[in-house]
Amino acid sequence: QKEVEQDPGPLSVPEGAIVSLNCTYSNSAFQYFMWYRQYSRKGPELLMYTYSSGNKEDGRFTAQVDKSSKYISLFIRDSQPSDSATYLCAIGKGGGADGLTFGKGTHLIIQP
């Protein structure tokens, strides 16, 4: 079983819809959770990060973590065509200079 599982999509939704992106992970040692957005031919851009179970909101974005289920989600409200990108979940163990373990990314398309 891979450490982080993420549906690669593509996920296509109409403009204005609520988007739900998800990842599951297998190792309970992971302590912090991030979402990155990557536009084509660009570097990953940090969107959200959280350490604990529950919700964290930032504008139109909400990150949700359920450590008991090892499940993380990113919700995008009022989706815009400019949100079209690949969304990568990333998780880390903390406490040292470990790299992040990334999901394969979900390709999101917002149709105008």
Added chain:
Amino acid sequence: DTAVSQTPKYLVTQMGNDKSIKCEQNLGHDTMYWYKQDSKKFLKIMFSYNNKELIINETVPNRFSPKSPDKAHLNLHINSLELGDSAVYFCASSRDQETQYFGPGTRLLVL
């Protein structure tokens, strides 16, 4: 100002050559990383450097060697390039060893 920068942006070279990719960060971060993103867009850690000391080294061929002249720079040297080395290489940096900030990437194509 660009926070994490990489040069070159594109690199096309022949098999067997030796090449380097440079990375610089102006964020004052202590830890820098190299990641490889393959053709399926899968992003995987290669190296990290903390205060000029190699902290982790994943199962990467020893043809790849990171070199850090100072805290703000982490360069990647690749010897005897192979076709399978073609990928996008991303540099990243972190202050707290958790949130990481990525550069724009270097697209390497080995012919």
